[in-house]
Amino acid sequence: xxxxxxxxxDSARRIFxxxxxMPDRDKSWDxxxxxxxxxxxxxxxxxxxxxxxxxxxxxxxxxxxxLAPASFLAAALAVEAIAGAEGFAxxxxxxxxxxxxxxxxxSLGGSAAEGETALSGTLDAVPDADKASHVLMASETLxxxxxxxxxxxxxxxxxxxxxxxxxxxxxxxxVAVDDALVVSRGPEAARIIEGLREHxxxxxxxxxxxxAAALLSxxxxxxxxxxxxxxxxxxxxxxxxxxxxxxxxxxxxxxLFDTSLAGRTGLPIDRGxxxxxxxxxxxxxxxxxxxxxVQLHGGIGLTAEHHCHRFQKRALLNGVLGGTNxxxxxxxxxxxxxxxx
Amino acid sequence: MSGTADLKGLRQEVRAWLEANAPKDWRxxxxxxxxxLEIQRGWFRKxxxxxxxxxxxxxxxxxGGRSLGEQKVIYEEIARADAPRLILTFVSTYHAAATxxxxxxxxxxxxxxxxxxxxxxxxxxxSEPNAGSDLAAVKTKAERRxxxxxxxxxxxxxxxxxxxxxxxxxxRTSSDGAKQAGLTFLLMDMRAKGVTTRPIDQVTGDExxxxxxxxxxxxxxxxxxxxxxxxxxxxxxxxxSERGLxxxxxxxxxxxxxxxxxxxxxxxxxxxDAGIQRDFGQLVLRVEACCALADQFLLKRIAGExxxxxxxxxxxxxxxxxxxxTKLGLRVEGMAAQLREPITYGGGQETGNWMxxxxxxxxxxxxxxxxxxxxxxxxxxxxxxxxxPKDWKVPGNSL
Numbered sequence: 147x148x149x150x151x152x153x154x155x156d157s158a159r160r161i162f163x164x165x166x167x168m169p170d171r172d173k174s175w176d177x178x179x180x181x182x183x184x185x186x187x188x189x190x191x192x193x194x195x196x197x198x199x200x201x202x203x204x205x206x207x208x209x210x211x212x213l214a215p216a217s218f219l220a221a222a223l224a225v226e227a228i229a230g231a232e233g234f235a236x237x238x239x240x241x242x243x244x245x246x247x248x249x250x251x252x253s254l255g256g257s258a259a260e261g262e263t264a265l266s267g268t269l270d271a272v273p274d275a276d277k278a279s280h281v282l283m284a285s286e287t288l289x290x291x292x293x294x295x296x297x298x299x300x301x302x303x304x305x306x307x308x309x310x311x312x313x314x315x316x317x318x319x320x321v322a323v324d325d326a327l328v329v330s331r332g333p334e335a336a337r338i339i340e341g342l343r344e345h346x347x348x349x350x351x352x353x354x355x356x357x358a359a360a361l362l363s364x365x366x367x368x369x370x371x372x373x374x375x376x377x378x379x380x381x382x383x384x385x386x387x388x389x390x391x392x393x394x395x396x397x398x399x400x401x402l403f404d405t406s407l408a409g410r411t412g413l414p415i416d417r418g419x420x421x422x423x424x425x426x427x428x429x430x431x432x433x434x435x436x437x438x439x440v441q442l443h444g445g446i447g448l449t450a451e452h453h454c455h456r457f458q459k460r461a462l463l464n465g466v467l468g469g470t471n472x473x474x475x476x477x478x479x480x481x482x483x484x485x486x487x
Numbered sequence: 488m489s490g491t492a493d494l495k496g497l498r499q500e501v502r503a504w505l506e507a508n509a510p511k512d513w514r515x516x517x518x519x520x521x522x523x524l525e526i527q528r529g530w531f532r533k534x535x536x537x538x539x540x541x542x543x544x545x546x547x548x549x550x551g552g553r554s555l556g557e558q559k560v561i562y563e564e565i566a567r568a569d570a571p572r573l574i575l576t577f578v579s580t581y582h583a584a585a586t587x588x589x590x591x592x593x594x595x596x597x598x599x600x601x602x603x604x605x606x607x608x609x610x611x612x613x614s615e616p617n618a619g620s621d622l623a624a625v626k627t628k629a630e631r632r633x634x635x636x637x638x639x640x641x642x643x644x645x646x647x648x649x650x651x652x653x654x655x656x657x658x659r660t661s662s663d664g665a666k667q668a669g670l671t672f673l674l675m676d677m678r679a680k681g682v683t684t685r686p687i688d689q690v691t692g693d694e695x696x697x698x699x700x701x702x703x704x705x706x707x708x709x710x711x712x713x714x715x716x717x718x719x720x721x722x723x724x725x726x727x728s729e730r731g732l733x734x735x736x737x738x739x740x741x742x743x744x745x746x747x748x749x750x751x752x753x754x755x756x757x758x759x760d761a762g763i764q765r766d767f768g769q770l771v772l773r774v775e776a777c778c779a780l781a782d783q784f785l786l787k788r789i790a791g792e793x794x795x796x797x798x799x800x801x802x803x804x805x806x807x808x809x810x811x812x813t814k815l816g817l818r819v820e821g822m823a824a825q826l827r828e829p830i831t832y833g834g835g836q837e838t839g840n841w842m843x844x845x846x847x848x849x850x851x852x853x854x855x856x857x858x859x860x861x862x863x864x865x866x867x868x869x870x871x872x873x874x875x876p877k878d879w880k881v882p883g884n885s886l
Contacts, residue, residue: 366870366871366872369872370871370872378873381872381873383863383875386862386866386867386870386872387859387863389872390862390863390865390866390870393800393865393869393870394803394804394807394865397800398776398779398804399776401776401779401780401782401783402772402776402779404779404783405778405779405782410782411775411778412563412775413771413772413775414745414771415771423768423772424772427772427776472765475764475765475766475769476764476765476768478767478771478772479763479766479767479768479771480764480768482745482749482767482768482771483749483752483753483758483764483767486745486746486749486750487746487747487749487751487753
């Protein structure tokens with residue numbers, strides 16, 4: 147990483163101050179564009195900073211900490227797809243437009259439409275499609291930008307429990323593929339998509355780590371402040387030990403994530419499965435922290451007014467966007483059994 | 488820190504050396520304490536001569552000065568070769584060495600550390616029947632008489648004390664003030680008059696621990712580490728080594744032993760069982776997280792960024808994962824694990840005798856500060872939660 151970790155974190159916290167939860171969608175986006183975050187991972191010859199995923203992970207961690215909207219994640223995926231498509235004639239122009247703040251969104255659920263010249267199907271979990279100019283559609287053999295006002299395209303909001311994000315379904319009914327907007331086809335497209343998947347996993351994992359850390363500290367603050375039986379709840383050993391267990395669990399997940407990002411793990415599984423497996427472990431840890439956090443807050447944790455449930459809902463959504471924990475554990479177990487014993 | 492190429496070279500070197508030198512069939516051979524001692528002593532001597540026994544020691548000692556990356560390579564390869572873990576010398580090369588390096592004079596170090604490499608064995612005399620988790624409640628008394636302390640009392644849970652030459656001894660020199668302030672740290676010769684050891688029969692059938700009975704044992708004042716009343720601080724160095732440094736080796740070992748669980752799963756024909764696949768997948772990730780945690784912890788320690796409580800997280804995490812590891816093996820083996828097979832003496836935590844391994848896993852959740860003590864430390868020191876009030880009293884003397 148060329149940028150200093152702490153510096154990047156600090157600049158993120160200047161816009162997304164700790165504790166200022168659920169920032170406004172439009173204001174967040176404007177600040178992100180202004181800070182140049184979209185240029186972070188763009189190669190230097192295209193006018194970007196050429197940073198690796200570590201840098202993006204730091205930003206996603208900060209966004210997770212404050213329960214920020216999801217447009218940055220979708221846009222960052224679009225940036226990566228376009229930057230990686232060396233044969234795309236519109237590459238430079240589009241990178242410029244994206245860095246400049248034009249919102250291109252993408253499915254976080256990995257769904258795609260079918261067809262080569264005309265597209266049909268439904269993309270789900272598409273953040274902020276109501277504000278986006280284009281949707282990046284990525285099937286295994288085709289990556290294409292589709293204007294959100296294209297004939298045959300319709301956008302509908304998905305009502306989700308997580309109210310820190312807005313997700314949409316984008317339905318395509320025989321939408322013509324504009325050749326000028328084809329980002330990539332064939333083997334290159336497949337390779338780019340592989341990278342996008344990993345990017346999504348890293349982002350979801352980082353978001354989960356940031357959220358879990360913020361929530362654990364929120365919970366401990368509450369236990370310190372809330373008094374019952376003439377003493378702070380934080381004095382009760384039964385509660386202290388549960389917090390200690392959560393802290394250990396979270397530190398373990400963070401260490402696993404960091405080590406994986408640095409390419410230093412020794413997991414007995416395919417390299418291609420690692421980011422997803424680590425993401426799932428981390429997202430599951432977030433869900434555990436959230437489950438305990440609501441219980442430790444008691445009644446106040448069940449009120450809509452308190453932020454506790456927002457973290458929990460986001461944690462649970464993170465736990466399915468990149469594939470369920472059940473599926474990932476099975477992938478890891480199966481592969482490890484093939485290699486060990 | 489060494490480059491990747493250097494590490495590759497070291498890995499090849501260690502692997503080749505292990506192929507030629509690692510004891511084979513030691514698991515079958517380690518059927519009693521006598522054979523166990525023979526295997527352990529022989530293996531330690533070989534490793535020490537080759538410079539692989541104490542990679543975690545500082546560079547000015549033979550075999551020391553290895554980078555973290557190098558240490559990991561060595562531990563990984565030893566685990567991979569399924570060579571015995573150095574259980575007999577564990578307290579000597581970790582606890583004793585860490586304590587001596589921090590508190591002993593240059594002369595004491597020059598005298599005692601080389602002897603460890605020659606095979607001198609240390610044990611730890613900390614816990615007592617009434618001072619376990621509440622270690623500061625130690626009652627064993629040391630009375631100063633001229634140039635010696637005269638010791639009377641009883642110690643327990645002392646690993647391998649029945650074979651030890653020397654003892655890291657925590658004693659009470661004063662009953663005034665805070666109980667921590669009355670403690671003193673001594674280096675006791677186990678051959679001194681008045682020292683009696685009695686091995687403790689364990690649930691597994693092994694005898695890894697012993698009780699120590701001390702009757703008018705004389706220890707020279709010159710064998711004291713730190714000042715009189717500084718024993719608690721010195722003891723923290725001993726405990727910190729157990730909670731941190733050792734766990735790099737142990738977590739690498741755990742990862743290197745995952746194949747045993749895999750073998751158990753396949754042996755029972757359960758490899759296509761989705762539930763078992765998930766449980767194994769979860770274990771694999773937890774073990775990896777444990778290795779990553781130990782790794783990060785040591786990097787922090789080397790960089791001088793370690794916080795009080797960091798080591799407790801690693802120890803707690805390892806103890807939990809070790810339990811999960813042994814429990815999955817136990818579960819998968821079913822009735823077969825209930826048949827009492829001979830144990831491998833000194834086989835470590837992962838021998839494939841699942842009932843013994845499972846019961847042995849408590850060593851890590853109880854010894855060296857129980858999980859509950861680690862949780863106290865984590866919540867109070869790292870999370871800033873308040874300590875319990877000190878004025879809690881029951882009738883009678885709490886010491």
